[in-house]
Amino acid sequence: MEHLRQLTRRIVNRININLRGPKVDCGPYALELIPEEKFAQFYAFYGLSPDLPLHLKFKNSCLAGSYLLGRCTVEHSLIYKTDIRGDEFKRKGTHFDYEGLSIPLHHDEKVVIKDSFLIKTLVHNFSHDPENLEEFVIKNTLSLHHANIHGAPMEGAFLGPFATVDLTSLHDCVIGTFAYVQVGELSHQWIEPGMVWVRSEGSFDFRYRFPLEPLKKYIDMKPNERPTGMLFDFVESKKQEFESIYSRVQNQPPFSTKGASVSPYAVVKPKTLIGENVLVAQRAYVENSSLGRGSNAQENCYIIDSTLDGNNVTAHGGKIINSTLGQNVFVGFNAFVHGKPNAIITIGKDSIIMPHAVIDAQEPVTIPENTLVWGLVTCQKDLELNSVSLDKLAQVDGKWEQGSMVFQGHGKAFVEAFKHRITHILEANGAFFDGKDMGGHAQKGQDISFNIIQPYAEGPFRGMYPTMDIRHLVD
Structure with a gap:
């Protein structure tokens, strides 16, 4: 060599x-x-x-x-x-x-x-x-x-x-x-x-x-x-699940749903429901979960024992375990939404979990609708310093600090930019496909x-x- x-x-x-x-x-x-x-x-x-x-x-x-x-x-x-x-x-x-x-x-x-x-x-x-x-x-x-x-x-x-x-x-x-x-x-x-x-x-x-x-x-x-660390150990613990998939050229997904695409190089375990226009990309892992219409699990995502109501974006590397997500919830790059059977995480609709946020619940955690979450959250009280209503953030004009987070500028522009990007991701992935146009990745990925x-x-x-x-x- x-x-x-x-x-x-x-x-x-x-x-x-x-x-x-x-x-x-x-x-x-x-x-x-x-x-x-x-x-x-x-x-x-x-x-x-x-x-x-x-x-x-x-x-x-x-x-x-x-x-x-x-x-x-x-x-x-x-x-x-x-x-x-x-x-x-x-x-x-x-x-x-x-x-x-x-x-x-x-x-x-x-x-x-x-x-x-x-x-x-x-x-x-x-x-x-x-x-x-x-x-x-x-x-x-x-x-x-x-x-x-x-x-x-x-x-x-x-x-x-x-x-x-x-x-x-x-x-x-x-x-x-x-x-x-x-x-x-x-x-x-x-x-x-x-x-x-x-x-x-x-x-x-x-x-x-x-x-x-x-x-x-x-x-x-x-x-x-x-x-080293919990994130790396978690990914390593699932590595063997992909070995059979990569041992042959291609395998067919276990089911077919209208407008949806499940990569043959993804792991989809039993008791999983795939709704219409759902995209499950290669190297994604889904087990005992429900992905509502228009949701996606992008590359290196893990969705386990969770429910996604619909039009949910799980960006590259996002991990969702023992959680319930309302509609239009965005989970950012490499975020770790880690609930437990006795500490379920519930995220209200239209909320944004920032990239690289860690919600490692030691007790049940409920995130209200239309909320931005960042940083490290282990209990409900941590949300006081690590979250804000999107409506409140949109009113910020200037410098604003909360805990270890510092924001400067126009909060309305920040919120609008995030919402615009989430809509673009859903469109590109074919979440809104109605059977009349060319669709997005979920539809084109079938070919x-x-x-x-x-x-x-x-x-x-x-x-x-x-x-x-x-x-x-x-x-």
């Missing part, structure tokens, strides 16, 4: 050159983190769909266990059990609007991954960088377990486990463990673990920082060690077929994949 070792060292050196400003050595977080034999054990797979552009190019790379959909170029990179989902990339002939300018696209957007190591990472949504509209570039980047790269091109970045970069361009930045940023653009920044930062320049700025010691209970990582790609099994190229160029039959 000498070629694999050489590639890993090359990637680490290139990332470290970019991170010489923050003075971070990513080597202890990458070298030997994944046992070498793992890279040769898993096939990669890609989706074929008549509705999506296809052009996959791989060169001097490893794709172990990864899923690719749309247009993607991978060069001199390792992507390990990573999902590259290009079904929302911009299309040729459309226009990108930015600060009053309308810029036409010359060709379909593609994701370009160079000199990077992505470990169990999700890449999704189109790039929001107005200077590079046709290419979503991930270069000289290390991204660790269960991080999300969502509409976020980056060069020279290090993402800790369970970190999320959302609609934000990164240049030479470190995003700490379980940190979430949606701020537009960052350069030469070190975002500390547990920071949740949402900013719209000139409009609003929301910041919350998890207390470090309590955060370690849920997720932590040290150099030369695997991640995807899957093909596998395998690495060299022995010799100096063991674990590496051959150079390939895959296109539509007529291109």
Whole structure:
């Protein structure tokens, strides 16, 4: 596996050159983190769909266990059990609007991954960088377990486990463990673990920082060690459930519901009800739960012993256990809504659970309708400092602090932006499909077929994949 070792060292050196400003050595977080034999054990797979552009190019790379959909170029990179989902990339002939300018696209957007190591990472949504509209570039980047790269091109970045970069361009930045940023653009920044930062320049700025010691209970990582904590242990405990699915090319979902799509690479356990127009994405896990009409379980979501009334969004990495959600509830990226049989979590309709919120109930917790929740909540009293009515937030104009949360700007703009985005997600996923139009991902996902790609099994190229160029039959 000498070629694999050489590639890993090359990637680490290139990332470290970019991170010489923050003075971070990513080597202890990458070298030997994944046992070498793992890279040769898993096939990669890609989706074929008549509705999506296809052009996959791989060169001097490893794709172990990864899923690719749309247009993607991978060069001199390792992507390990990573999902590259290009079904929302911009299309040729459309226009990108930015600060009053309308810029036409010359060709379909593609994701370009160079000199990077992505470990169990999700890449999704189109790039929001107005200077590079046709290419979503991930270069000289290390991204660790269960991080999300969502509409976020980056060069020279290090993402800790369970970190999320959302609609934000990164240049030479470190995003700490379980940190979430949606701020537009960052350069030469070190975002500390547990920071949740949402900013719209000139409009609003929301910041919350998890207390470090309590955060370690849920997720932590040290150099030369695997991640630890409740979040990581929870995901690891379900790992075997996916093994049978990935042991063959494709299996059929156990049922079919009108307008709904359940990926054959999702786990759906007994006593689960799937309503119309529901989307269950690959690597999602649903058990003993009811997903009402228009709801979705996106990649790396876990929904267990719970009821979702309808039009619920469970964003990438969201986890919902022993909970009841009213209609139109949004559970953000990597949020952990962890109820127990004797401590059920009830969330009223139209509420928003912020990305990277942790509701770890030690007693029954009831969240009123139309409420925003952030941070760490373990009991009903914690909501006094970690939640607010959306109506009250909409009246804020200026600086407002509550507990460890600091908000500045126009609360109404923050609320409207969130609601607009939730509606867009539901539309894109086909929640409102009435059988007359083309629908969204839930309907189009029914037409995807899957093909596998395998690495060299022995010799100096063991674990590496051959150079390939895959296109539509007529291109």
